Amino acid sequence: xxxxxxxxxxxxxxxxxxxxxxxxxxxxxxxxxxxxxxxxxxxxxxxxxxxxxxxxxxxxxxxxxxxxxxxxxxxxxxxxxxxxxxxxxxxxxxxxxxxxxxxxxxxxxxxxxxxxxxxxxxxxxxxxxxxxxxxxxxxxxxxxxxxxxxxxxxxxxxxxxxxxxxxxxxxxxxxxxxxxxxxxxxxxxxxxxxxxxxxxxxxxxxxxxxxxxxxxxxxxxxxxxxxxxxx
Amino acid sequence: xxxxxxxxxxxxxxxxxxxxxxxxxxxxxxxxxxxxxxxxxxxxxxxxxxxxxxxxxxxxxxxxxxxxxxxxxxxxxxxxxxxxxxxxxxxxxxxxxxxxxxxxxxxxxxxxxxxxxxxxxxxxxxxxxxxxxxxxxxxxxxxxxxxxxxxxxxxxxxxxxxxxxxxxxxxxxxxxxxxxxxxxxxxxxxxxxxxxxxxxxxx
Numbered sequence: 001x002x003x004x005x006x007x008x009x010x011x012x013x014x015x016x017x018x019x020x021x022x023x024x025x026x027x028x029x030x031x032x033x034x035x036x037x038x039x040x041x042x043x044x045x046x047x048x049x050x051x052x053x054x055x056x057x058x059x060x061x062x063x064x065x066x067x068x069x070x071x072x073x074x075x076x077x078x079x080x081x082x083x084x085x086x087x088x089x090x091x092x093x094x095x096x097x098x099x100x101x102x103x104x105x106x107x108x109x110x111x112x113x114x115x116x117x118x119x120x121x122x123x124x125x126x127x128x129x130x131x132x133x134x135x136x137x138x139x140x141x142x143x144x145x146x147x148x149x150x151x152x153x154x155x156x157x158x159x160x161x162x163x164x165x166x167x168x169x170x171x172x173x174x175x176x177x178x179x180x181x182x183x184x185x186x187x188x189x190x191x192x193x194x195x196x197x198x199x200x201x202x203x204x205x206x207x208x209x210x211x212x213x214x215x216x217x218x219x220x221x222x223x224x225x226x227x228x229x230x231x
Numbered sequence: 232x233x234x235x236x237x238x239x240x241x242x243x244x245x246x247x248x249x250x251x252x253x254x255x256x257x258x259x260x261x262x263x264x265x266x267x268x269x270x271x272x273x274x275x276x277x278x279x280x281x282x283x284x285x286x287x288x289x290x291x292x293x294x295x296x297x298x299x300x301x302x303x304x305x306x307x308x309x310x311x312x313x314x315x316x317x318x319x320x321x322x323x324x325x326x327x328x329x330x331x332x333x334x335x336x337x338x339x340x341x342x343x344x345x346x347x348x349x350x351x352x353x354x355x356x357x358x359x360x361x362x363x364x365x366x367x368x369x370x371x372x373x374x375x376x377x378x379x380x381x382x383x384x385x386x387x388x389x390x391x392x393x394x395x396x397x398x399x400x401x402x403x404x405x406x407x408x409x410x411x412x413x414x415x416x417x418x419x420x421x422x423x424x425x426x427x428x429x430x431x432x433x434x
Contacts (some may be wrong), residue, residue, distance in 0.1 A: 002415075003416065003417060005417045005430065005431060005432070007432065008232070010232070010233065012304070024395050027323055045253075046235040046238040046240070047232060047233065047234050047235050047238065048234065048235070048238055048239050048240040049234050049239070052240040052243065053240075053241065053252075053253060054238075054240055054255065054313075055313055056313065057252055057312065071363075078368075080240065080241055080255070084235070084237070088236075088237040088238065089237075090236075093236050093237075094233050094235075095235065096232050096233070096235070098430075100432060101417050102416060103415065103416030103417050104266055104412070104413075104416045105266070123257050129397060133367075174407065202262070202263045203379070206269060206378070209268045209269065212268075213268065219267070219268040219270065219348070220267075220268075220348070220349060222267065222268045223266065223267070224266055224267060224268065225267055226265065230320075
């Protein structure tokens with residue numbers, strides 16, 4: 001199935017909150033919205049009065065069924081777009097948007113899959129879990145999440161309710177001592193999956209990919225979405 | 232399109248003549264973007280092939296490729312994720328050198344670049360001939376790092392960088408255009424950054 005693609009449009013911020021001091025959650029009404037598949041992203045373009053523009057891509061967190069489009073944006077140091085969304089944007093602001101985009105890092109329930117996400121790399125995975133829950137496909141989508149602390153992990157409580165395995169590396173979680181995921185912790189989540197989705201920073205993506213390969217997951221079944229310093 | 236309330240922009244380019252629309256200068260950093268697991272590629276078994284609509288399809292080993300006259304690109308690169316990087320030096324061989332041997336047939340109009348990972352990207356033949364494309368193994372005087380496609384990648388610097396296939400192993404000459412990996416997933420068939428051809432449907 002070809003993934004849907006949308007052209008430039010505009011969206012109005014309907015809700016905006018800051019779940020942590022580094023994250024801003026935007027919920028937008030998108031004009032002429034083309035429904036996305038879980039895992040796709042949107043481009044947000046900011047325009048200055050002299051027509052200078054800056055644009056960045058952000059993964060969608062919302063289920064395609066949600067009447068609003070939800071983005072969770074991590075504020076990066078010096079980030080021109082993320083900084084504006086974090087510090088300046090308000091409810092009622094209109095943003096230029098383009099999307100949905102991307103047909104590779106998507107999951108529509110076609111195969112049993114595992115997602116391994118690090119930090120704010122959970123955002124497209126959240127869209128997948130919301131979609132899976134609505135359609136009763138939770139059995140086909142397992143989730144493993146790695147973060148430094150509970151407070152820094154976007155959607156932590158929601159992911160835990162979904163049944164994600166959460167490995168915190170800097171603090172204990174219940175009786176689990178702070179550490180990256182061990183192979184034997186991963187194993188039950190990998191059993192029988194036909195595809196793996198890895199999302200996170202460049203360093204995390206290479207770590208997670210290696211870990212999956214060491215656990216016997218074939219490289220050609222791993223789909224990677226990385227984000228880096230391009231704030 | 233509307234002006235964004237409260238946005239004035241802080242990254243005005245120092246060299247706007249070198250920055251295509253919607254791009255910013257990433258400075259000394261070089262972001263890595265890959266859609267697949269990064270392979271470990273053994274140069275003793277890796278080969279480079281030009282085939283498809285070629286009068287003399289040919290395969291080169293790593294050593295044979297290095298025996299051909301080398302060629303250097305000095306200039307800028309542009310990634311569709313909006314970063315551009317100035318003044319890079321890549322060394323390898325010109326794609327023209329490979330095509331001189333393989334001899335494209337007159338009906339060959341397009342090229343599909345194939346990587347060892349199965350990644351593909353399609354290009355008009357005219358975009359990889361005439362000194363516009365290279366197969367490279369060195370960047371800024373050092374071996375190309377694995378994450379950036381090392382030990383060997385395609386380099387087509389006048390197009391968005393997803394066209395510069397990492398871990399390239401084959402150029403397939405074709406009569407008709409056919410979408411590669413990102414092109415099937417919504418990205419443009421040509422990808423000229425100066426025309427901002429990011430996604431399918433961009434003019």
